[in-house]
Amino acid sequence: MSELIMSLTWGTLYYATPLTLAAMGGVLSEKAGVVNIALEGFILSGAFAGVCAADVTSKYGVIISGLVGILAAIMIGAVLGFLHAFLTQKTRMDHVVSGLGINLLASGATQYLYLHEYPQGLSVTGIPRWMFLVAALVLPFAVQLLLVRTHWGLKLRAVGESREGASMAGVSALPVRFAAVTLSGVLAALGGAYLSLADDHNFSTDVSAGKGYIALAAVIFGKWNPLGAAGGALFFGFFYALQTELQIRHISAHFLGISWTNSFLLDMLPYIMTIVALTSVIGKAVPPADLGKEEATD
Amino acid sequence: MTTHTSRPAIRMSNITRTFPGVVANSSVNLSVAAGSFHAVIGENGAGKSTLLNILFGKYQPDSGTIEIDGDDVTGKLHQPADSIRRGVGLVSQHYSLIPALSILDNLMLGSKSTTPVLSPRAATARAKSLLGDLGIAGIDLRSRAGALSIAAQQKVEIVKALYRDARILLLDEPTAALAPQEADALFQLLAKLKSRGTTIVFVTHKLREVMENSDTVTVLRNGKNAGDFITGATNTDELLAAMLGSRGTLQGTVDSIPVQSENPVPILELQSLCVQNARGVQVVRDIDLLVKRGEIVGIAGVDGSGQNELAEAIVGTLRAASGRILMAGSQMTMQSVAERMRRGIAYIPADRHRSAIVPSFNIAETYLLGHETDRNWGGGAVINWTTAHKRAGEMLQKYDVRGSSRGSVVRLGSLSGGNQQKVIAARALESAPQIIVACQPTRGLDVAATKFIHDALRKAAHEGLGVLLFSLDLDEIFEMSDRIAVMYNGAIAGVLARGEATVARVGLLMTGGMA
Incomplete structure (x- = not known):
């Protein structure tokens, strides 16, 4: 039994790691007023760019290739994050449309490049998981401090609540939002790098499998608070871990007349819990007031 | 100095x-x-x-x-x-x-700083010394700015500038x-x-x-x-x-003597009405109020004293938590907005952009809203656009709506505020109402458009309708009302007949004092 608890605990932490990284990106972006369903695309692109770069540089040794992989993920995340900021803030595209576009682009591009460049598949040495785990444990506190204790964090919260009010206080929203959304791309892409470099050591199409959306759900679940969002990530991570344990151990569970041992049903568990969690919390959650609002025209 | x-x-x-x-x-x-x-x-x-x-x-x-x-x-x-x-x-x-954000956050936001880290302690000290200097008391720097009264927010804005x-x-x-x-x-x-x-x-x-x-x-x-x-x-x-x-002469012609009612039949009666807002906070408390035929009752009060919720409860967009609303003596408390409109409630909402118009609708479409089933307006299962536009055209003439050179196909959003308000007033007045609930009907309008709306409301009262006028503008309240009810903190602080109302008394009631 204690062995089951141990493996559930570690499983929860490991599953929560990419969710937490992406969720912190989500908090930064949404607190600044930019809806970010593009997290999914950031994760997928980060996963692919990381593993690609690590593969190309694998001849230089494990450490170099790992670092280059991380760096590549950071860069693609920054580029896509900047793109999302540009589309929503400069061209004033609807935030959801922009995010959807980035997700479709990421999905199509990674699939094409992967199948085209690696028809035989690929495998890398990668990076130990604990490194990401440490980052995921520290990051929520760092983001919380950033938001509450720094001038930049105050500006970020202000432009998310009221772009107009912030401007009247002498703070322009654009630089803050660009930085926040770019950073969100970086963090979510790191979550993706975890999936490919630390978890799987390879890439498979659609490896993100909705984790960006679940990270966003964790943000809402945590009421846009970094620590709350991390809690949400742990909550959803637990159900991923539970689902895996149940499948591995062939633990049969009959509930509501359904045999929940069926692996298809078990696969759904984290997603079902997402819906359950959101419907029970969403009525009470108050998003930043200017979230997703279009820039006022003079 | x-x-x-x-x-x-x-x-x-x-x-x-x-x-x-x-x-x-x-x-x-x-x-x-x-x-x-x-x-x-x-x-x-x-x-x-x-x-x-x-x-x-x-x-x-x-x-x-x-x-x-x-x-x-x-x-x-x-x-x-x-x-x-x-x-x-x-x-x-x-x-x-x-x-x-908290008041302190609002003060610190965008202020000059040499370090990236906030120093709330120094900011608190500075803010307190400013507040003390100016003799402003009773402001908790940690409370949310949104929780302040309008007057307190304004003081904080001044402090923010001085900060x-x-x-x-x-x-x-x-x-x-x-x-x-x-x-x-x-x-x-x-x-x-x-x-x-x-x-x-x-x-x-x-x-x-x-x-x-x-x-x-x-x-x-x-x-x-x-x-x-x-x-x-x-x-x-x-x-x-x-x-x-x-x-300049226009001001002198404004008829500032309200029509006195001679036929005191109650048309709208509120009994111990309580209303909660969306968050479950009781924002209207135990209101008893009577509006008679031919009477304009003005509701004065500082912004946010419960006027909006009271109006919405009467119109039916908010449900009463308890108490009764009677229309011409019979219950209306649980009826839907549509039923109330059929029974003769007409509504001019305070925020015309949010609650009264669809900017992309043209004038004929605007008039059809709420009259979708009324054949006189071109409504019915299949809309008769000829009738709708003809009727809308008549309305434009009658209510002197300008800026619609192309007649009733002009989009509402392209009209000026005054003309939009005339369209809304016309829709309310022409729906054969018993009572008009007018909220801030002249906010943002120029002198001429204001006079037009005031005259239309007076005329309605003269024809025996009841008018309930919510306004933040005391001048308007005094100019129009036969009786003035003052709201404070969700309750009626006092009802004054026209003769006994002075700015000082009303002002005192508005701020929670006794008159």
């Missing part, structure tokens, strides 16, 4: 600013001596706010020059931050504190939403600031405030200068003439 020096703190010359289709400022000049209290007055749409916003860097002028403290800053004010840095602070008409070392304080219609006593307190505060050398520019259309407080006055009319005056050397009539120009 300096009070009057001739050195101008502000000199704006030949400022022109156009918006699509509107020239808001046309070669406007404004010169304000350092340390003086300068009033800028004019009707709605005269360009006062635009001028202030240009000085604050929110809008950029198309042409013209700006000097602050003798420095040429033309073309250097790209955003409010640029003006703030030069010592200009603005208390805008739409309060700009961020409601979700950034503002030497020039701009105020845009700061007394619009204040009770008379709160306004007096504001002027005392401003006088204190002036005595310390702060230059004050004050935008208003209330002449009494100008005469009592200002040193100098600039009058704007239709986006142009209409005269500069020294307050001590002018009078209300002269200022009014400058404000209204050739239409």
